[in-house]
Amino acid sequence: MSENILLEVKDLKKHFRVRGSLTKKVRAVDGVNFYIKRGETLGFVGESGCGKTTLGRLVLKLIEPTSGKIFFEGKDITKAKGRELKEYWRNAQMVFQDPHTSLNPKMTIASILLEPIRFYKIDVGDEEEFLAKQMELVGLGREHLYRYPHELSGGQKQRVAILRAIITRPKFIVLDEPTSALDVSVQAQILELLKDLQRKFSLTYMFISHDISVVKYMSNRMAVMYLGKIVELGPSDPLFENPLHPYTKFLLAAVPIPDPKIARSREKILIKGEPPSPINPPPGCRFHPRCPFAMDKCRREEPPLIEVERDRFVACWLYASK
Amino acid sequence: MEGKLELPEGVVLKVEDLVVKFYTYSGVVHAVSKVSFYVKEGETVALVGETGCGKSVTTRALTRLIESPGRIEEGRVLFRRRNGEVVDLLKVDFETLRQIRGNEIAYIFQDPTSALDPLYTIGFHIHETIEAHVGKIPKKETLRRGIELLRQVLIPSPEVRVKNYPHEMSGGMRQRSVIAISLSNNPRLLIADEPTTNLDVTVQAQILDLLEKLQEQYKMGMILITHNLGIVAEVADRVYVMYAGKIVEEGKTEQIFYNPQHPYTKLLLRAVPDPTKKIEKLESIPGVIPSLINPPPGCRFTDRCPYAMDKCRREEPPLIEVEPGHKATCWLLVKRG
Numbered sequence: 001m002s003e004n005i006l007l008e009v010k011d012l013k014k015h016f017r018v019r020g021s022l023t024k025k026v027r028a029v030d031g032v033n034f035y036i037k038r039g040e041t042l043g044f045v046g047e048s049g050c051g052k053t054t055l056g057r058l059v060l061k062l063i064e065p066t067s068g069k070i071f072f073e074g075k076d077i078t079k080a081k082g083r084e085l086k087e088y089w090r091n092a093q094m095v096f097q098d099p100h101t102s103l104n105p106k107m108t109i110a111s112i113l114l115e116p117i118r119f120y121k122i123d124v125g126d127e128e129e130f131l132a133k134q135m136e137l138v139g140l141g142r143e144h145l146y147r148y149p150h151e152l153s154g155g156q157k158q159r160v161a162i163l164r165a166i167i168t169r170p171k172f173i174v175l176d177e178p179t180s181a182l183d184v185s186v187q188a189q190i191l192e193l194l195k196d197l198q199r200k201f202s203l204t205y206m207f208i209s210h211d212i213s214v215v216k217y218m219s220n221r222m223a224v225m226y227l228g229k230i231v232e233l234g235p236s237d238p239l240f241e242n243p244l245h246p247y248t249k250f251l252l253a254a255v256p257i258p259d260p261k262i263a264r265s266r267e268k269i270l271i272k273g274e275p276p277s278p279i280n281p282p283p284g285c286r287f288h289p290r291c292p293f294a295m296d297k298c299r300r301e302e303p304p305l306i307e308v309e310r311d312r313f314v315a316c317w318l319y320a321s322k
Numbered sequence: 323m324e325g326k327l328e329l330p331e332g333v334v335l336k337v338e339d340l341v342v343k344f345y346t347y348s349g350v351v352h353a354v355s356k357v358s359f360y361v362k363e364g365e366t367v368a369l370v371g372e373t374g375c376g377k378s379v380t381t382r383a384l385t386r387l388i389e390s391p392g393r394i395e396e397g398r399v400l401f402r403r404r405n406g407e408v409v410d411l412l413k414v415d416f417e418t419l420r421q422i423r424g425n426e427i428a429y430i431f432q433d434p435t436s437a438l439d440p441l442y443t444i445g446f447h448i449h450e451t452i453e454a455h456v457g458k459i460p461k462k463e464t465l466r467r468g469i470e471l472l473r474q475v476l477i478p479s480p481e482v483r484v485k486n487y488p489h490e491m492s493g494g495m496r497q498r499s500v501i502a503i504s505l506s507n508n509p510r511l512l513i514a515d516e517p518t519t520n521l522d523v524t525v526q527a528q529i530l531d532l533l534e535k536l537q538e539q540y541k542m543g544m545i546l547i548t549h550n551l552g553i554v555a556e557v558a559d560r561v562y563v564m565y566a567g568k569i570v571e572e573g574k575t576e577q578i579f580y581n582p583q584h585p586y587t588k589l590l591l592r593a594v595p596d597p598t599k600k601i602e603k604l605e606s607i608p609g610v611i612p613s614l615i616n617p618p619p620g621c622r623f624t625d626r627c628p629y630a631m632d633k634c635r636r637e638e639p640p641l642i643e644v645e646p647g648h649k650a651t652c653w654l655l656v657k658r659g
Contacts, residue, residue, distance in 0.1 A: 256552025
């Protein structure tokens with residue numbers, strides 16, 4: 001495996017059992033392959049239920065995959081347990097969507113931040129001095145250290161959550177909708193902070209969001225998910241300008257553009273209906289019931305994710321013949 | 323009695339100097355301070371602002387849906403009724419108000435799940451809404467109307483869906499149903515409070531498209547409350563930008579997007595990532611919204627404004643017209659001398 005690749009995922013699956021049924025399964029993530037290079041941001045977009053959050057949790061081993069493999073720095077960590085897993089988490093961290101629930105309301109900011117330090121027995125010298133320095137990284141003053149989460153604003157809380165994730169100096173961070181609970185002006189602050197920290201500590205990000213504009217702004221490459229599968233993956237700019245998969249086309253056309261002239265002059269293509277349930281996904285290509293280009297083959301056979309242009313991958317029979 | 327109230331031709335709603343305060347234990351919250359705006363027939367007006375700027379309170383106050391400890395303190399809300407009569411919604415008796423709510427003015431709230439009663443079918447919701455305004459009516463008749471409405475909001479197999487309970491539908495379906503219910507009495511004014519915030523983008527695009535079409539068909543005025551500038555650019559005719567309980571800028575959508583005047587509007591527009599453009603850096607607005615318990619005198623944006631002057635702290639800026647229909651409240655726009 002190339003030195004350059006930090007994380008690689010092969011045919012990863014997660015099926016959840018449905019309560020009250022022995023056979024029904026939610027195929028939340030159903031055979032996903034991708035890699036993330038060192039220092040890059042790989043964005044994941046998709047609508048609710050497409051499995052992007054489950055994928056983020058799988059990658060960090062917060063939940064056990066049903067099958068498939070996860071490699072971190074070339075090492076198979078799929079079956080990692082105990083000490084090995086602890087070591088992995090020192091290098092791979094997560095920031096959750098809602099800072100109101102991801103910070104323990106009974107702990108002060110200082111004790112929240114000291115938890116990982118003590119867990120990994122990291123020698124930081126004078127704890128208070130260390131924390132005050134760290135707080136500067138995310139633009140907070142030391143006066144916040146002895147406050148409780150409820151005394152901070154949403155943006156400040158998310159800064160604390162980010163600091164908690166980077167305090168052990170990990171290499172990789174999964175950001176699961178880190179700005180979805182925030183206002184636009186605060187969102188901009190947090191996004192800039194994340195970019196800044198990425199440069200400073202050469203971090204690698206997996207950025208998950210339903211907001212395509214935000215993902216495009218943050219990511220070098222992005223992956224579009226539909227019903228547990230990646231349908232398209234490629235560098236963000238070309239992917240946005242020239243989407244290949246029919247679903248990507250519909251998805252991107254639905255993104256509101258904050259520019260009235262462009263918003264009103266572009267062609268409106270509306271997709272019919274809503275994504276079907278991942279409990280019994282349609283056979284063949286999962287998008288075929290809603291796809292205007294569906295052919296016979298699409299109903300029978302699942303299209304593989306293939307490279308159609310340099311670095312551009314798409315799972316669609318329209319491109320498979322070439 | 324006052325003299326006969328009047329509204330300019332084609333205007334369905336005009337709000338003048340609306341003031342809403344909340345009397346809480348920690349102090350008086352000045353949620354809405356002297357807000358004025360108007361809506362024409364068939365027009366979509368967007369009320370834009372971030373959390374806590376008072377946009378929802380403003381629209382709830384229009385039909386006096388403010389509960390204790392909130393109080394509507396000042397202002398007039400002139401509304402042209404279906405019969406042409408102009409009334410001040412803040413003064414009319416409760417029965418008149420009841421007749422207007424849900425009939426001439428309808429609301430769509432953000433969360434369709436809590437807007438629907440889980441114990442009743444969609445059909446019953448529509449029946450109830452119609453019956454409240456026309457009096458006793460056989461269920462058969464409202465059922466027919468219900469099916470027709472559900473068809474209009476593009477719900478597949480409406481004959482089946484009309485008998486569904488809210489939990490049997492997806493989020494997008496529920497929001498469509500709520501829209502259908504709000505349309506049951508052909509309202510003259512539709513107030514949509516973040517109607518697509520919890521929905522996926524593809525469903526959001528469907529709902530916005532639907533609202534635009536229905537609006538044309540019914541010639542409704544629409545107030546769209548949103549924090550999403552993308553949605554504003556897509557559907558609004560005119561925009562009011564709110565900050566900390568006040569309107570800081572108003573104008574046609576193009577004027578606001580291509581020639582913003584107020585520093586807050588300028589910064590806000592640069593804080594939104596536009597996927598069609600290459601952006602080097604997003605503009606972030608430093609600081610936080612001031613507390614509305616003791617709002618600073620003068621301009622409420624002073625503390626976060628890069629151009630703040632001494633005067634901004636002391637005196638409230640006047641509303642200046644920069645081009646026809648485009649106004650902003652900022653001292654920078656006041657010519658010296």
